[in-house]
Amino acid sequence: MSKHKYIQTPELMWQYFQTYAHEVKSNPRIKTVFVGKDGEQKQEPLERPLTLEGFENWCADAGIRQDLGDYFANTKGNYSEYSTICSRIRRVIRQDQIEGGMVGQYNASITQRLNNLVDKQENQVFIEQWTEEDE
DSSP states (O other): OOOOOSSOOHHHHHHHHHHHHHHHHHSOEEEEEEETTTTEEEEEEEOOOOOHHHHHHHHHHTTSOSOOHHHHHTGGGTTGGGHHHHHHHHHHHHHHHHHHHHTTSSOHHHHHHHTTOOOOOOOOOOOOOOOGGGO
16 A cells, blocks of 8 residues: 655646746845945845755645655655656756856855855875985
């Protein structure tokens, strides 16, 4: 007997994600800025990035499911039919974050770390010590 799935089909999960993405992109965060010599206070809208955590929280707030970990981890192989949609959701989120970081919309440093894009270089320094015997 199979366990009840809170999100009945992969297609429904994709619809939920699209609704989440639309809501995120149409509801910017608001940043207070001070402009001009008099420091006039203004409100600056900032586009919100897509995140997996945001999608999970959106699902919890909508009463769909508190935790999507089993779907994305394919726990015990019970969620295999969701793997394609879960991969697509991750790719769409990653694309949004990377492109936003590249054009300066989001903090590029944070975007790099979140998506494992940090340039890792190894530098080696060798120090030779001379002694009186070497002379």
